[in-house]
Amino acid sequence: MSNDNGEHPSNTAKDPPAHLTVTLEPGSMSSSNQKTSAPRLPVLNPPGPNTNYLDWEMVVEAYFRHVKVKHVLDTSDIKLRKATWSDDNDLICATILQIIDPANNRYVRPFRTDGRGMWIALAEAHQDTSTGGKVYWIRKLLIARMEGDNIDSHIDTMAKYHERLNALVTPEKPLTPDDVHTAALLGSIPKDWVACVSNLMNQEGIKTATIVSALKNESIRRQSQGDIISVSSTATKPPAKSGNPNNPPKKKFCTMCNLDTHDLNSCHNTRRLIEEHKANRKKRYESKDQPAPSGKSSKPPARAGRTSTATLGASSHSNHNDSDTDYSGSEVEVTAGNAVASLSVSFNPKASGDANLDSGCSMSMTPHLHSIDNPKLDRTPVHLADHSVVESTHKGMSRLPIKGNTSVKTLVVPALHEPLLSIASLCDEDLTVVFTNNSSDIYAASKTQV
Known part of the structure; x- marks a missing residue:
């Protein structure tokens, strides 16, 4: 103005x-x-x-x-x-x-x-006499709302909008209901749809039917584009391997590292721990075979001769300060204690290798599934001495290397290097372990004489 x-x-x-x-x-x-x-x-x-x-x-x-x-x-x-x-x-x-x-x-x-x-x-x-120009001022008239309480200002604003629209209307280019329909249609669709009809808005005398046709064509294009993307993404997927759908392949997961990039069998950390454990055991056995110097004992006094009988039960945790620990010790929900002695006989007739007596284990464990009677699937978390967590695969009963038919509950933990015989489980069976300078023996508590 x-x-x-x-x-x-x-x-x-x-x-x-x-x-x-x-x-x-x-x-x-x-x-x-x-x-x-x-x-x-x-x-x-x-x-x-x-x-x-x-x-x-x-x-x-x-x-x-x-x-x-x-x-x-x-x-x-x-x-x-x-x-x-x-x-x-x-x-x-x-x-x-x-x-x-x-x-x-x-x-x-x-x-x-x-x-x-x-x-x-x-x-x-x-003066924009195109279809878009008319639609613009029609929409300004339709969507305008009074702000505040000044009705006179609002009336003047609406009058200006009407004046601008009226200037675009001539006897040769009258304002028709078709123009109002187009304005209402374009005002009701999202902004990303208006772009497909912007070229039509720059032309004069465009009918609503032409606008509708352009919008429908855009809808078909978007649907077909979505189908093309879907087909392309499907085609890039490798074909599924044939196999039994009821037995899907197990995912790799290392319980030692808590990673899904490899399993326990190919874990470098597990291999390193096993090698270190073997080396420590070899050094310990070699030191036992060497003759002790005159006047001095090669073993700590607490283990050489001071205690010849281990009373099973709560007192089995009395050696927390011992420095000679078995690195393969493990536990169920409790940190593994010391392995105080090694049996000179096998864990049971089916197992191979020695079994360690562990005062910190709450349940006996073995890496050998074949040494267990009536094994059942089990996934009990086991905390190793290095603070890593592994899981058992089975649970069953293992026979003790003594006379009779005494068995204890045992977990199968493949991550272990050697079997662990829990002193607590022996206590539950009313047994006593007698230690000597070179070995240890298991007896029924009622028949033991110290």
């Missing part, structure tokens, strides 16, 4: 005044036979939301009509031109160039000597 506040811009070179006094005198051949008065004409703002084209066009057209030069804007037919057409055309060109913002020069530059061309170019730059 035109600015009538009378304020003067600080820089007239950059900010032209809202109104400009123009003094023009028609030529001798002009249709106006008297000197033109000096009118105050509004300056046309750049195109955009703040354009004042409607007011500017009304004032300037009235001025051209007053000075009898408007016939230049009405027709382009050379046969209908008046004798004063050339002078009147120059007057219009000079006037327009003085009363427009410099931002409008790019629209009129191709029509430097054509007053009618300048007039039409400015109208097209400020």
Whole structure:
């Protein structure tokens, strides 16, 4: 809208005044036979939301009509031109160039000597007569909501929207229900769908049926694109290996490292611990075979001769301060204690190798499944001495290497290197372990004499 506040811009070179006094005198051949008065004409703002084209066009057209030069804007037919057409055309060109913002020069530059061309170019730059232009102002009218309590301001705003829309409606281009339908349709869909009809919005006279057809085509394209992506992703998957669906392949998981990149059989940490354990046992056995120096014992006093009988039960944990520990010791929910002695006979008739007596184990364990009677699947967590956690695979009964048919509950833990015989489990069976300098023996508690 035109600015009538009378304020003067600080820089007239950059900010032209809202109104400009123009003094023009028609030529001798002009249709106006008297000197033109000096009118105050509004300056046309750049195109955009703040354009004042409607007011500017009304004032300037009235001025051209007053000075009898408007016939230049009405027709382009050379046969209908008046004798004063050339002078009147120059007057219009000079006037327009003085009363427009410099931002409008790019629209009129191709029509430097054509007053009618300048007039039409400015109208097209400020008035969007395309389908999108009509839809824009229809939506502004439909979705506008009053803010605050100032009803007068809201009425003025709605009137401006109506004025802008009404300027786009002509007898040749009337406003139809089809335009309202298009505006409502485009306002109801997501923004990413509007892009597919943006080219149609830049054209004039587009029907709603054309908009609907474009939206349906976009829907088909998106569905087909999704199918192509789905087929491509399916084709890249390797074919499933044939096998029994009821027995899927087990996933690799190392209970020592808590990783699923390998299993316990290929674990380097497990291999290193086993090798270190074997080396320590070998050194211990070699030191036992060497003769002790005169006057000195090669074994700690607490184990060499001070205690010859181990009473089973709570007192089995009395040797916590012993430094000679068995690294393969393990536990169920409790840290493994010391392996106080090694049996000189096998763990039971089916097993191979020696079994360690462990005062810290709450249950006997063995890595050999074949040494267990009536094994059942079991997954009991077992905490090793190095603070790692492994799981048992089976649970059953193992026979003790003594006379009779005495058995103890035993877990099968493949991660162990050698069997562990829990002193606590022997206590439950009313047994006693007698230690000597070279070995240890298991007896029934009722028959033991120390």
